Amino acid sequence: MSLKTEAPQIYDKLKKNTAEHVTTMRKTLNDILDSQQELLHSLSVDLLAHVKNKEMELEAYEQQLYTEQEQFKRQVKEHFERNKEIIEIQEKVKKISASTATQIQLNVGGTVFHTSVAVLLAEPDSLFSAMFSDAFSERTESEYFIDRNPKVFGIILDHLRGYGMAPQISKLAPSLKNQLKEEIAFYRLPSMLKLFPVETKPVVKPVAKEPVKPVAKEQPKDTKTAPTKPAEPEQKTPARITVLENAVYVTGLQKTTKEEIEQYFKVWGDIVILKKLRRGAALIEYAKRNSAKNAISNLDGSIFKEGTLTVSVYKPKE
Numbered sequence: 001m002s003l004k005t006e007a008p009q010i011y012d013k014l015k016k017n018t019a020e021h022v023t024t025m026r027k028t029l030n031d032i033l034d035s036q037q038e039l040l041h042s043l044s045v046d047l048l049a050h051v052k053n054k055e056m057e058l059e060a061y062e063q064q065l066y067t068e069q070e071q072f073k074r075q076v077k078e079h080f081e082r083n084k085e086i087i088e089i090q091e092k093v094k095k096i097s098a099s100t101a102t103q104i105q106l107n108v109g110g111t112v113f114h115t116s117v118a119v120l121l122a123e124p125d126s127l128f129s130a131m132f133s134d135a136f137s138e139r140t141e142s143e144y145f146i147d148r149n150p151k152v153f154g155i156i157l158d159h160l161r162g163y164g165m166a167p168q169i170s171k172l173a174p175s176l177k178n179q180l181k182e183e184i185a186f187y188r189l190p191s192m193l194k195l196f197p198v199e200t201k202p203v204v205k206p207v208a209k210e211p212v213k214p215v216a217k218e219q220p221k222d223t224k225t226a227p228t229k230p231a232e233p234e235q236k237t238p239a240r241i242t243v244l245e246n247a248v249y250v251t252g253l254q255k256t257t258k259e260e261i262e263q264y265f266k267v268w269g270d271i272v273i274l275k276k277l278r279r280g281a282a283l284i285e286y287a288k289r290n291s292a293k294n295a296i297s298n299l300d301g302s303i304f305k306e307g308t309l310t311v312s313v314y315k316p317k318e
Contacts, residue, residue: 001239043053104132105143110142111150113157122160125303127187152180159192166195181267185298245289246272246316253280253309264304268295280307283314 066316104120106113115306120128123196131144152172159165172180177196253261265271265284269291275283286292292313 023314031219066282082170088197105154107143107145108153109146109148111153113144113150113153115157115161117158119157122162123189123191128160128188148183148186149179151177152183155180156183156187156189157188159195165192166197169195169199185267190260190264190304193267244314244316246287246292247283247285248292248311249314250282250284250309250311251280252304252309254305256305265295265299268292268298285314 012214015252072210103114106115118133119130122127123129155165155168169177169180181193181196184190250261253276258274261276261282261284262271262274265274268286270287271284272287273283273285277283284295286294296311296313299309302309
């Protein structure tokens with residue numbers, strides 16, 4: 001067979017083989033492309049999930065960082081405030097230390113007493129604390145005059161020095177005890193009222209009344225029945241009316257118990273009734289009218305337990 005006759009056959013065979021090879025290559029490339037696309041999709045999904053997790057972690061970290069920053073700011077502020085308070089306390093301690101080192105003289109009604117500021121500042125709410133606390137460093141006097149009776153002032157001074165004065169107070173005459181109570185109220189030293197012995201009043205038992213025997217009425221001689229008068233209505237005994245002049249109405253009480261109120265007000269006389277009302281108010285009835293007057297004149301406007309008291313005559317609502 002000659003070359004001219006074989007050439008077309010070879011060409012057709014080569015063309016056929018080339019077509020098959022191209023088809024195979026195209027299929028292989030398509031398979032590779034599909035697998036790469038699947039891999040790329042899987043990687044993109046994983047990458048998006050990873051990015052989302054990282055964003056959530058970053059957000060949580062930012063929130064934690066903000067919380068720690070705010071906490072740090074609060075701690076810094078508290079530190080500065082605490083440091084400021086410490087500096088103020090140190091300044092007060094310096095003033096008190098400078099003042100307590102100096103002895104002073106108190107002229108009470110003509111009698112001179114020697115003491116120190118440390119003793120007079122033993123009770124922070126007393127009259128002495130108001131006189132000799134912050135402003136004492138600016139005072140230049142060597143003697144201070146107090147226009148009061150000096151008889152019982154030594155007992156008050158020894159109490160501020162820390163001595164137990166209860167036995168000595170119990171031995172005082174009743175007139176001196178009353179005078180000491182007045183001085184305690186003036187110098188605003190309610191803690192001393194606890195040193196007084198508790199006075200117990202005797203319990204008076206009511207006397208049992210014998211029953212009244214009915215008296216037999218005489219029968220009328222006339223056989224006719226006498227007309228009977230209608231019975232008069234029984235008069236009821238009027239209820240006890242509180243004497244208003246003996247009672248005082250108190251407002252401005254701050255976190256006080258009934259016992260503390262009684263200790264503070266019984267300086268001026270025996271208390272018959274004490275009722276603690278709402279909103280820092282109380283009703284106090286004294287046994288005597290002068291006791292109520294003295295309580296109003298001496299305690300109205302006074303400071304008790306960080307509250308300013310208003311003491312007035314009790315006026316009940318009609």
